[in-house]
Amino acid sequence: MYASHDYQRVYVWQQPVRWFHWINALCITVLGVTGYLIAHPPALLSGAEASAGYWFGTVRFAHFLAGYVFVANFLFRIYWAFAGNKYANWRNFLPLTRAQFRQVWDVLRVDILQLSNQPVPALGHNAVAYFTYAGTGLLTLFQIGSGFALYAPMSEAWLPQLFVWVTPLFGSEQNLRLFHYAVMWAFAVFTVIHVYLVVYHDYVEGHGVLSSIIGGWKFMEKRHAQADPATGISGFRGRAAPAPAPGAKTPATPAR
Amino acid sequence: MQTEIQPRPAAPREETIYEHLCARGVSRREFLSFCAWMGACIGLEQSGVAQMVQALETRRRIPVVWLHFQECTCCSESFLRSSHPIVADILLDKISLDYTETLLAASGHQAEQCLRDTITKYRGEYLLCIEGSVPLAEDGVYCCIGGRTAKQIVEEVAADAKAIIAWGNCACSGCVQAAKPNPTVATPIHRVLGGKPIVNVQGCPPIAEVMAGVLVHLLTFDRIPQLDAHGRPKAFYSRRVHDTCYRRPNYDAGLFVESFDDENARKGYCLYKVGCRGPSTYNSCGTIRWNGGVSFPIQSGHPCIGCSEANFWDNGPFYQRLPNFPGFGIESTADRLGVAAVGAAAAGAAAHAVLTNIRKRAEIGEQPGENAERAEAKAGQP
Incomplete structure (x- = not known):
C-alpha cells in the first residue's frame, strides 16, 4: 500500500517511438487484413466483365504499399535504437545481463503466476516485454524477407531483388508463401496478448502504460523512479534495488 | 561449353542438318519458316534467326546420348508430339540419337556397346540428355541398367559430355518418386553431378516446343542458353x-x-x-x-499444378490454395492452427483477467491513483 501523491511523471517514450508504434500498428493491421484477403478472397458473384473491376488488384496494391512503409518504419526504429533515449536503446532487446533474466523471473512470478502483489517496477518495458519485441522484430524481419522475395518476380525494383535468395531456402514459392502466411497468424496472436497485457498493467499498476504510447509519459512511485531501477541500460536492478538515499535528487527527465 | 564444334577429323564428311532436311524433302521455304518460328519461341532477334539458319546449314549433326532412369518417358512422348514436323525430326534425324533405351533397335550387350562406342568415339562432343532421377538409396539398386547403377552410368557418361540437358521434373527435381518420404532417395541430376553446368528443362513433361527450342539454341549458338537460379532456360521459364x-x-x-x-x-x-x-x-x-x-x-478449366517447380507433389493438396501445414497432421491448414492459437491467446487472456481480479483485488482497489482520498486517509493513519 502506497501513500498518495508520491508519483513522479517520467518522459519515457519519445515522439519518434510513438510514431513508430502507431505506424507499425497501422501497417500490421493493413498487412494482416489484406494478407488474409489475398489468401482467402471472398466469393463475389458479379455479372460484370472482369475489365470493369480491379478490387483484388487494389487489395494487393495496398498490401505491397503497406509492406514498403513497414520496412521503412522498421529501419527507422533500428536507427532510433541507437539514437533514442535509454528506454529505446538496442541493449534492452538483447539478453546481456543476469539482471534481465532475474527480471524475467520476477515478471513471471508477479504477473503470470500472480504470487505477489508488488508490481515489478519498469519504466520502459520490463525484460519479458523487451525480449518479446526482439522476437516480433525477428518475425518482422522474416515477413520483410519472405514478402519481398515473393514480390520480387513481379517487380524490377532493387529492394525486392535483394531478397530473391530467400525463396530457394524454402524449396518453392508455394512453401515460402505458407510460412509468410503463418507468421501473419503469429502477429494476430501477439496482438491479442499485447493489447490484453497493456490493459492489465494499466488496470493493476496505474503507471499509465496505456496513455504513455500517446503522450509519452509514465507515472512511477518516486522511490522506484529515483532509484532508477526501471529498465533502460542502467537499470535491471529490479526489486533488488537498494533503497534510495533520503532526499536523493530526482533524475532530470529529458525535455519533450 | 564455349568451344566451337570441330569437324571430326577422321570420320568421312557427314551431311549438315540442312542437307539432311533437303534429302528428306523439306523445302527451303519450310526450313526458313521453321527457323523463324523457332527463333520466335526462343525469343531471338531477326539477326539471330539468320544465325540459326546459317548454323543449321553448316553444322553437322550432334551425337546425342539420351539416358532414361527413374521416369515415365512422358518427356520423350511430349517431344514426339510436337506440332511441327521438323521438331520431331530434330530428335530422330537432325541430332543423331546414338543411344536411347526406348528407341534403340539394338538391345542387351549390343545396346550397351552402342553407348560405349559413342562416348569413346565422340569424346567431348556428344550431348547428354537425361530423363529421370537417380536413386541413391541402397547403393542405387533401385535403377540398374546392364548391371550398373544409374549413378555409375550418369557419372561415366557425363564426364566427357559437351553439354548436359536434364529433361523434365524427374531429372530436374525428382518429381513424384522424390516426394515424401522418397523411399529410393531419388535425386535430381544437378545434385548427382555437382559442379557441371546443366540445363534444367522443367515440367512434367516439358512443352515440346520448349524442348526443341533448347536443342536448337544449343545447335545454333553452340553454348547453353541463359539460365535462371534453378538452372532453367530464361527464354521459357522467366515468367509465371x-x-x-x-x-x-x-x-x-x-x-x-x-x-x-x-x-x-x-x-x-x-x-x-x-x-x-x-x-x-x-x-x-x-x-x-x-x-x-x-x-x-x-x-x-483445370488449375495449374505447378509441375515445372521443385517438390510440386509435396506442395499439395492440388485443389487447395495454400499447402497443409507441415508437422501438424495432414488436415492442418495454417488457418486452423492460426485460429486455434488466437483463440487460445484470447481464452488465456480472459482467464488471466478473471484471476487478476481475484488475486490482486486488494492492490487494484487500493491504488492511490484510483481512490486518492481514501488512500491518503489510510496513509495518514498511524
Whole structure:
C-alpha cells in the first residue's frame, strides 16, 4: 500500500517511438487484413466483365504499399535504437545481463503466476516485454524477407531483388508463401496478448502504460523512479534495488 | 561449353542438318519458316534467326546420348508430339540419337556397346540428355541398367559430355518418386553431378516446343542458353504462368471459381481459389501452350499444378490454395492452427483477467491513483 501523491511523471517514450508504434500498428493491421484477403478472397458473384473491376488488384496494391512503409518504419526504429533515449536503446532487446533474466523471473512470478502483489517496477518495458519485441522484430524481419522475395518476380525494383535468395531456402514459392502466411497468424496472436497485457498493467499498476504510447509519459512511485531501477541500460536492478538515499535528487527527465 | 564444334577429323564428311532436311524433302521455304518460328519461341532477334539458319546449314549433326532412369518417358512422348514436323525430326534425324533405351533397335550387350562406342568415339562432343532421377538409396539398386547403377552410368557418361540437358521434373527435381518420404532417395541430376553446368528443362513433361527450342539454341549458338537460379532456360521459364494467363483479368477483378461445378467455373473465372499454382509457377504454358498451341490446363478449366517447380507433389493438396501445414497432421491448414492459437491467446487472456481480479483485488482497489482520498486517509493513519 502506497501513500498518495508520491508519483513522479517520467518522459519515457519519445515522439519518434510513438510514431513508430502507431505506424507499425497501422501497417500490421493493413498487412494482416489484406494478407488474409489475398489468401482467402471472398466469393463475389458479379455479372460484370472482369475489365470493369480491379478490387483484388487494389487489395494487393495496398498490401505491397503497406509492406514498403513497414520496412521503412522498421529501419527507422533500428536507427532510433541507437539514437533514442535509454528506454529505446538496442541493449534492452538483447539478453546481456543476469539482471534481465532475474527480471524475467520476477515478471513471471508477479504477473503470470500472480504470487505477489508488488508490481515489478519498469519504466520502459520490463525484460519479458523487451525480449518479446526482439522476437516480433525477428518475425518482422522474416515477413520483410519472405514478402519481398515473393514480390520480387513481379517487380524490377532493387529492394525486392535483394531478397530473391530467400525463396530457394524454402524449396518453392508455394512453401515460402505458407510460412509468410503463418507468421501473419503469429502477429494476430501477439496482438491479442499485447493489447490484453497493456490493459492489465494499466488496470493493476496505474503507471499509465496505456496513455504513455500517446503522450509519452509514465507515472512511477518516486522511490522506484529515483532509484532508477526501471529498465533502460542502467537499470535491471529490479526489486533488488537498494533503497534510495533520503532526499536523493530526482533524475532530470529529458525535455519533450 | 564455349568451344566451337570441330569437324571430326577422321570420320568421312557427314551431311549438315540442312542437307539432311533437303534429302528428306523439306523445302527451303519450310526450313526458313521453321527457323523463324523457332527463333520466335526462343525469343531471338531477326539477326539471330539468320544465325540459326546459317548454323543449321553448316553444322553437322550432334551425337546425342539420351539416358532414361527413374521416369515415365512422358518427356520423350511430349517431344514426339510436337506440332511441327521438323521438331520431331530434330530428335530422330537432325541430332543423331546414338543411344536411347526406348528407341534403340539394338538391345542387351549390343545396346550397351552402342553407348560405349559413342562416348569413346565422340569424346567431348556428344550431348547428354537425361530423363529421370537417380536413386541413391541402397547403393542405387533401385535403377540398374546392364548391371550398373544409374549413378555409375550418369557419372561415366557425363564426364566427357559437351553439354548436359536434364529433361523434365524427374531429372530436374525428382518429381513424384522424390516426394515424401522418397523411399529410393531419388535425386535430381544437378545434385548427382555437382559442379557441371546443366540445363534444367522443367515440367512434367516439358512443352515440346520448349524442348526443341533448347536443342536448337544449343545447335545454333553452340553454348547453353541463359539460365535462371534453378538452372532453367530464361527464354521459357522467366515468367509465371499467372502473368501470361488469359484469365488474369478475373484475378485482378476478384472473380474466382469457388468450386468446379459452379456458375463462375462456367464463366471461366480465375482458378486461384481452387488451388491454381499459376502465381508461383514459371513456365511457358500461357504463351506457347500445348499440342501446337491448342490449349493448356487452365484453358481447359483445370488449375495449374505447378509441375515445372521443385517438390510440386509435396506442395499439395492440388485443389487447395495454400499447402497443409507441415508437422501438424495432414488436415492442418495454417488457418486452423492460426485460429486455434488466437483463440487460445484470447481464452488465456480472459482467464488471466478473471484471476487478476481475484488475486490482486486488494492492490487494484487500493491504488492511490484510483481512490486518492481514501488512500491518503489510510496513509495518514498511524
